[in-house]
Amino acid sequence: MDDNKSAVLICTCGKQLQLGFDFLETHVSKMDLTSSVTVHDLVCQEEGLTKIAELLKANDGHLVIAACSSQKIHPRIGQYLDSKGIDSSQIQYVNIREHSAWVHKDLDEANKKSVDMIRGTLARSAKSIKRTLEKKEIPPHVTVIGGGIAGVESALSLSNLGYEVALLEIADELGGHVRSLPVVAPTGKSGKEILSGRLVALQNDSNITTMTKTKVKYVTGEMGKFVVHYMSKDEEEKTLDTSAVVLATGFKEFKPTSMDEYRYGKNPDVITQFELSCMLSEGKLARPSDAKPVKEVVMIQCVGSRSEDYKKDCSKLCCTFAIDNSLEILEKVPDANVRIVYMDIRVPFENEMIYKESREKGVDYIRGRVSMTWEQDSKTFVRIYDSLLDKYLETPVDLLVLSSAILPPDGTSELSETLGYALEDDGHVKELYGKLRRNETRRRGVVAVGGVTRPQFVFEAVTDAQAGALIIHNELQGGKIESIARGAVLNLEECVGCSLCAQQCPRGVPLMVEQTEAEETDEEQKILFKATIDTLNCHSCGVCQSLCPSGATQLNFLSNDQLWSEIDATLEDAGPDYPITLCFYCEECSVSTIDIVGTRRMEYPASTRLIPVPCAGRVSIIDLLKAFENGASTVMIAACEKDRCHIGGTGNEIAQVQVDVAREILNAIGWNGERVDMFRMFSAEPERFTNAVNEMVKRAKKLGPTPVHDGTAGKWMEVSE
């Protein structure tokens, strides 16, 4: 592609920046890719904005703005230009304030750094292309899997937002676990009461199709055109076209048949807490073995929870449910004796109130464990170890109630194979990012709400469901999606079908399509695939681009050529006398941290050159090696912390392996692998960035000139012969 010249607009920030603007102007105007240089005092004010519009028009959109952080200025400029109907998609920003003027005392060095970075950005700008508004219409239809409280609530919310909803429930009745709760803390209402209003609304809602006794088998396609394959009521396999999926499959109560000390499954009077709930809500409190009245009740907490053998962590709900049920028992049988054997009682929020109430009403709390259960003379006995008294108690019981662990429902892992969401170690659905992207899953267009993500109280699940519905609405925009397509674009011709993009995309956007027609004529009987990528579904992290062996998939705002020429231009003057450290930084946590370094005027060496990438995962091993080829002494990537990649959890890990391999390769080919490294940081940890940069600058000095500087690079043949 031909290189386009760009206008450069340099902002003095109200003449406050300690930079030699004359120096910048002189040097930048001499650059080949510069069409004009304007030094302006207030780019972010009305007159500056007018200037931008003017320069864009004169240079067909090619404009480099050297000013403060794009995090601050970009939104303002974008908004202004949008309001004027001017395309701003090709503007490139270079931060000479936080990344240069504010952090380097030496004016000469800061000037040099700024010039280098402007030169690099000019190269990026030279190959930029216009991005246009794209539209896509998709059916405003959402499928909700699971008809418990979360599923019902999200179906109602989605319907209110104007979507058609298919609500699929595996059981023959809606309502899930909530239907059988005798009382839901802290409302004092029964589960049925809480459900009833919603179920009526559901029935009156013509947008919602409810299918019970329906089991989802697998799902194909992507956001906007998912196909849900399910077994209908009459055991027929059917399909359903839908645009997004809400996973609300709830949870499963652990059945502790394998824990012999409790005799669950062998002795009918040993039941789980939920089984007791069912019993109470049906009003049939009696001993299951002989239907005699219940007086002595022992409840055991943490059955399977907080246990290395079953569920490692706390199940959160069981304490509250146990107290709910014991109060319910006391109400029905006032002279009943309820004892709760616990390890720690954990009742969050206002549930503390019912704990207090239960103590007042005489529920007996015993800190300890039950070591054994047995039957004698047709009675059930338990042996309780009281750890506060250090004593064993043996006592007959009418009912032994096990507060057993809350597990993810059956089939969660099977569905993940085709729905593409990630799972936590404990089998619950993994949320994209616990702080900022809750309810979203790894797969675009699939949200998970309610108990399937973690044990949740009834009203937590309701809020979760509403949040999930809003996320879907945000994605589907009522079926008429309209945006400037910013993301990966696939060149089908170049795609070799290796599927690396589909394997590694953090959000599962690329799909592999078998080329059956081409296969028929292929002489070698090859199994042929090509990828497809819907740019409107893309999160533009660039992982696919980094891994693609043929350059078939590239971000439309940062192609390989753009980045490589930027590296080349930035490092134009890099040499052994003034060793340069090149830093790729992600525009999520890292940019924020580096900007804070600037605002706090924390100094670091000026021999650093910074290049922004949307996500660390965009940096390929070739990019790293290119930096060395062009004269960098050390190269680093600044990225989000482990498990905190904003793109979907794995962009930073892909970057990490690129760095690891680059390091090994450098060591093998006669370099020092320490010249490349990766550093993680949260969004407001300025020290971590300055420490990292100082370390890499130190290494650059310590390791001295690179083989590229020495002229020995590429001379391996002479050495081996």
Add this chain to the structure above:
Amino acid sequence: MSQSKLEKVIAPKRQRMLDMVLALGGLKEESAIPLSRVKEELDKLKIELAPLTDAILAFPDSYFTKFLETVEKSRIIAEISDRGILKESISNLEKASSKIESESLKGLNKLIIDALDRMTKVEAPSETSVDIDIPTILSTISDLISEIELITDELEKTSKTEAESAQAELVSLVENLNLIKTKAQTDPETALDELQKIGAKTRYGPGMRAAAQVKRGKREGRIDGARFHNLVLDNMLTEAIRGVIMFILGKMGSKTVVQIGGLMQTSSQAIQNALVTMIQRGEIEMVGLDGDTPVFSKVRTEVPNSTLVLKIIVQQFRGIVKSLELNVAETANESLRNLQSVLERLKILGAYYETALSEPMNKLRETVDNATETLLTSQTSDDAENLKLLVSAGLEAFARFRLKITLEKGPTLVSGTNVYGEKLDPEVYQIMMDTYLDNELERGTILILIRDLGALTAHDLAERTNIPQDRILRHLLRMKRDELLTLAGENHGYVLYDVPRTPSEAEIAILTASNIALQLSEAKVELERILSELKAPDIGRLANSLEVFSKARDKLASVRVNGAVIDETTLMEVEDSIRSAVLLAYRTRAKIPSTRPKVTLEDLVDVDVPSVLDEYRNQMGYAPLLGFGTIEWEQSRCLGCKSCEIACPENAIELKPRIEIPKFFEISEEALSQLPSSRSLFYRTVQNLATVKPSKDISLENEVPGFGSVEVDLWLCVACRTCVRRCPGPENGALELELKWNLPEVVKHIISTS
């Protein structure tokens, strides 16, 4: 290609290949057999089964009702002293009752539970003191040995009589077989029919299945005339011989190859050939030697307890003999020799009617125990104090006996030297002895308790002995390894340990009945489910559950209470129904093949393995083998994309995290230009930067997308070529399959040589 020759050359892989020919043929068949035909066969089976199933499903009820009556009347449960057996029976019956509704099983369970409760309550250990002199004991022992020998004679006679009565049947079988051999030369089809009839008599499963498959192959034209003739002459006859061998070993006891050959009027060579495969199939095993010749027997899942008990008695007695005075020792030695010979004879008998031995065997055991005890009290030594302490502790005789020897020998080791001339440090000896004494003391206590109180868990023992539970467990494991203890089920999650006991008739009856009740209840549920709506994929399960009925019936026919078989008439009546039902199910199974179309023998080369794989694996239990080949991997064309690994149906190919970096420097310019752009740019950049050419590969800890070395496990590779076809590398990819031997060629070869 004769059978015997092939078995010598890579038998397992060839076996897989032959299976493959038959099964893929079967897979193809579906295209020839329309669905309507399958339905027709199923309907036919349904009609044929209908009159049989009622009787089959009803027989367990009838049997167990009668069983309960008999048990109530005869009160045999009261005779049972082994709690382990009672507990196991209860657990079986509870499980069975959870599957099906049966009053008789519940009744039976209640009886046993009551009996167990009574036992738990009456717990007054009777203390008997013994004071008998050694010669008297020895003479009692010798009397008992004679008694046992007589019974063993009887047992051998019975087994011989059984063998003789089987003899007549065998003669007709062998005659038949010989006739068929001759017939097979001229008329293989009739011969195969006849062979199948023999199969029905010997009930040798693998043979019956093979015959059905060959027949089907012929019918569908997959196996041509000449090949068919060959198969009948060779493989099918061998299978028939195997059937007869099983008949002999089952009904006439263990035999040597020469004996079998004599009985079958067949050369030892042919028998030997047939036997090898049977050993591989785990059907028979070697149990002893007759002179230098190995004796073979049917594989038995369990050794009778009396044999185990006798083994222990022999060990114990051997110890006694060593410490006796000369003249007494001689008598004892003779008894020992007799005991050993009885043990050998019982081993060769394999399975026998244990109950007959129960009484004298238990007496013998008690007497030998007493003898050891007497021996210890009568003889004195410097360590008498210790010994008396142990005796008064009421310790188990056997353990004390080992102790005594050690105690006597120990001091000499300290004062003198051992055979290697080494001296033992007195302090070390002291510590050793202390630990040893403790251990033996504790183990003795444990054995005594278990013998008196029935099976116990580590937990029970810890409560009774005050020995820490983990120590108890270690002792139990040690004694289990020495075969002093056996496992007897579980209690509250703890394993129950018991001493080997010779079960009485009552114990065998109750245990077997409860066991079978469980099996039958499961099979009944399954059978009812399948029959409610008979579908083609269920046919295998149908046959299996009918087999369970068949085996259960046979087993029940051998259960005796007070010497009589229970509900004999029903058992007799139902026998034929079950047998016919099993045969009908197998026949239909042979007629309706699986449901996979498209495969023909001719285009086996092009079989899309992944698409037929699941079905094949379900049928055969392992993957099909299309041939043997090697996969060549060319690093320079590899993109490290793992597509091969993902596509491989057998998990035979893997991208290992190892970078063969020296090869980066050996890629030709032409090869580089063929590579996708970024890939070649990467290699070029590395070359441009390098100052030296690496000599070693890079090993990475984790997988790295885009990098790695492909490794193929040829043992798993089925040469299906899927990886080669999937590889997206340039110029037809980085992988190449070189077929060293492929199935269609083998098939052609077989056809051309026959």
